[in-house]
Amino acid sequence: MNFRQFAVHNVLRNKRIYMAHFLSSAFSVMIFFTYALLLFHPDLQGELVSSSGTLSRLGTIGMQVSEVIIFVFSFFFLLYSVGAFLKLRKKEFGILILLGMSRNQLNRMLFVENAWIGFAALAFGIGIGLIFSKLILLASARLLSIQEGLRFYVPLKAVLLTAIAFGVLFLLIASLTSIMAGKERVAELIRSEDKPKPEPAASAGLSVLAVLLLVAGYVIVFDFAINRRHTSFQQLLGGVVLAIAGTYLLFTQTSVYLLRALRGSKLFLRRTNLLTISELTYRMKDNAATFFIVAVVSAVAFTGIGTTLALGDPGLASMVNPYAYSYSAGEDQSFGAQQVKKIGDELTAAGYSYKAHAMLPLSTEGGYTVVRLSEYNQLAADLGYRAETLGGDDEMFLTPSYVWQKEDMDQAGYPPGPVELIIGNQKASPHFVKYAPRIVLPDIGYAGTAVITDRLFDKLKQGYADPLYKTYLFTVPDWHKAVGVSRELMESINNDGQNGDYLRSLSLEWLSSKQKNGILFIVSGLVGIVFFTFAASTIYFRLYADMDRDEKQYGMIAKVGLSGKELSRIMTRQLFLMFFVPLAMAFVHSTVAFVALQRLVGYSILANSLKIFGAFAAIQLAYFLVARWRTVEHLKRKIS
Template sequence: MNFREFATKNVYRNIKGYFAYFLSSSISATLLFSFTMIIFHPDFVVLKLPNSITNTLYVTTVIAYLFLCFFVFYSVSVFLKSRYKEFGILYIIGSSKKQIQKMINIENIIISSVSGVVGIIVGIVFSKILLAASGKLLGLNALGFYIPVKAMIITLIAFILIGIVISIFCSLVIKEDMVLKLLKGTKKPKLEPKSSAIFSIICIVLLTIGYYLSITSTEKTLPYRIIPVTIMVVIATYLLFSQLSVFVLKVLKRNRDFYMKKTTVLWVSNLLYRIKDNTRMFFLITITSTVALSSIGSVYAYWRDKETQINKSFPQSFFCVDTYNNKTKVDYKIDFIENSLKKEEISYTTVNGEMKFIIPNGVKDEVTIIKEDTYNKLARALSLNTIDLKENEAMLVSYLDKNKRKNIILDETKLQIARGSDSCVIPALYDSSYVVKDDVYEKMKGPRCYFGAFNVNNYKDTLSIGNNFYNNFGNDKGDKYYNNFLKAYILEKNKIAYGVLLFSAIFIGLIFFVTTASFLYNKCYMDLIEDKKKYKQLNKIGLTYKEIKKVLNIEIGVLFLLPYIIAVVHFFFAISSLKCAFGIEITVPALQVIGIMLIVQIIYFLIIRKNYLFEIRKSLL
């Protein structure tokens, strides 16, 4: 048997240790292949997506691949630790450093290449279902089957490169002068974990502040809070596992009535060491799970609520606006829309009017001013209540800043905000609009704009008109006051854009969950070797299998579910900021995402628990 055969057979001999690495790599290869198969699909390529959306797809692929590389490095480094004795013995019997490195290279390239091939095969087998589902998600008809040659090449090359890079990485980890350490493996005596009450309090304070800032965010404050809140929660998460959890377990140990009760002494002591030893892994899994849940949940909430948001943001089916100097151009567009609606035999109502833009005293941003008569015309067309203002009274129309009721000074005129409304009568781009008496409006100086607005019963029927409009006027340009809002056209573009983003988020989320699940499997596999010896000795002195099972249920349950539970809490507060800032309905999407992920995690936990207990029981016989 030559060295290459020895390396190949070594993979079979360590099949349990390599199984998680191989399985997760194969699933990751399937996801990578499926994703590239869709973005290179002929029907998808011809879509005229904005550059930002197209770039999002490519960036998503790169992020996923980089995370896959990181995951593989981590998994291999963990697995190598379980093989310390094996490498130590090989060095003692005369194997050179070059031979060990060659063996590791062959093993990793075999695993990576086979994973890539298996991923491609599985992706092709389920491609018809995947293409149909992704087509619906992206707001398209079912994507037809095709031979994804480019996706195959990308996936295979990507995983072969992973195998090569891992081989270089492994050669730096295993060194000949570590023979004694390799032989001793992980048998070094462990000191009792230490914790700090101060750091535990800091953890609680950081989480409290981070959560509070999340649920009190507004549209204006959210962009400024994202980074500091993220930093606080990340730091607090690490302290939670490294300090607070250890501190809580030590407090439990001091309660002798609780601690000395039956098997409690065993699982509390074991958890004390396990949580401390696995701090980095728990932290990594929690953060990646939070990112996965937040990305999927937030984009899904937008995707699910997109029609409601469109209806709020764009009350009219068509709305064209430009400066008053370009009134002729606006009238020409209004005639085009009107003729198109008549041709399609779609009934409509129309309102023409004007508005001004003024910078209030002491404020940097412009606000929109509408006269009372124009507002009432728009309100009647939208079946809203009309208003009757008194002199120097104004009404604030804003569905984002609906709680803002401060008096305002416009062009040296002090206005009292008599009432407010969160029902927009013009597009949300002009949020925080002020309605004033007609004579007050005429006195105010500011850029004057002319608009034309159309309302129809079912705006979705006007998509073809919107497409024709942009074919004719899409190249027109103007200043910051120039705009065209075509509701059906905007909804269609949003469907595709949010569909692409949701598809990308689901892809990234699946990669995260597959890899983190593999982290846990690798950790369980490493712990199993030591647990077999430990529980065999405890069984000899009287600990029954039923009691061992109870202890392991708690330990494995904490190992699998604690990071996920913390991630769910992080996710709940993160997604709540969307409701606070933008009024997006998040309850149903959040519960759906949490429920699906919880079911998957519990199923995975039950499978690993069953195999783990089987191996422990077998070792007791």
């Protein structure tokens, strides 16, 4: 057996602990290759199909940024995993040196081992990416709402970029193994597994500080969301940093302190709780850094994917303008009426029901825009809102026309007292009597939209000297499905600018937004999945890092009467906490982020949040059940 075969044999002999490292490396390669596949795609080099050059540039930038994120994060993750495995093999290194292996030979062996694992993962990851490349392109085309799809091509540039990038990364990791292996003496290496662990200690003050930091971080984030016009990005960053610091202290101090406090309770002496709680105290102390990393990384994954899903929701698009079509007629009112009939006929022919009513806004000299009460109530009824009333010509109410306006009015309410409305030689001073918070009259009153009685409106209109232009607003229940009809209407109406009319389509605006959000979803989704995979692999590393110690410990306890059923119960509790305590902390962080986001956008994202939490919880549960089964069965075989 030559030296290279000896190194490869070592990897195969330790395949149980190296498997997670190999699979995580291969998964990183596959995701990196996926981004490269899209980055170099011919259809994404110029314009996105049915989109604009801006979207193409955004997509290219997003892919490039994602490549860098995956590469950098993969480097640190793989460095961590290699370091964890080297610690498990210290006794083996000591024996090899005792048998005559030099330090240089040991370093060379570690280099060959890690290079072999890295290049095997590189080949496997690219191979899997190539196999599923057609499926990836189909899914990406759907997310980007590209009607014609993304054609299949031979991704030579993507393969070359991935091979070079990760080839360099794996060689760098392999070169650093000699530094991570350390320079400990032979006796210390051999006795590394037999050293007793110190008693876990925790500070009561730091335990309380952890809770205070978390609460302070959450309060700052909520304050940013509620009073965002008076805050800064630095404040948001400060809140996140405080929450992260609190999370670290929560795992390193508070969890250990609470478990130690349980030792004085009756619960500690019940059945196998003495063994369970004592072992958990050591595990929490040993795994605190791992739990912290898993919680933070998982929270980033949940928040990124959940936010992108919320941004792509049709309901968020309809917040700005709830109408499927907004047709601004020109000065020729009869021609405008013909165009309105044409829009209605096209919708009916395509099988869409609709309602359409006109709005005639007037701008006053004071900056307000006024609208008839009857027109407001007609449009409100189309949207399913209740009708409003006014007591007379001396009353008016305020309603928002923009999302930012609604947010300001929600906080400030409506201004008291009379306001003078002046149009030409006509004047009126009605009082604001209420605030209607729904956006029923979109995009008209930048300074403020006031609804007045029809009689007062007709009086003020007499002073208006400029031509009057009506806007017809269409409500369509399934507006997001009417993309084809919208394209035809936009081409036939907006391409002829002779009559001064203009048509807006909510479905086409949402489609453009969805393409942007599709890019965000691909970027944040795949990065989030990589982060979550790395987090799960980190738990795997810690689980198998403790396996040899568990075998010895439970083997000795089994000799004094520990049954297989009791072993299964103890390990289930310990593994459950290892898998779900960091996940629960990530859920809490993400929930705070989602609540703050909901406050920012004014739209419920509960459904999207539950989808993300449910999906990742199901994946983690499946992973937990498999890990529990394999761990318990392995320990039972070893101690039987």
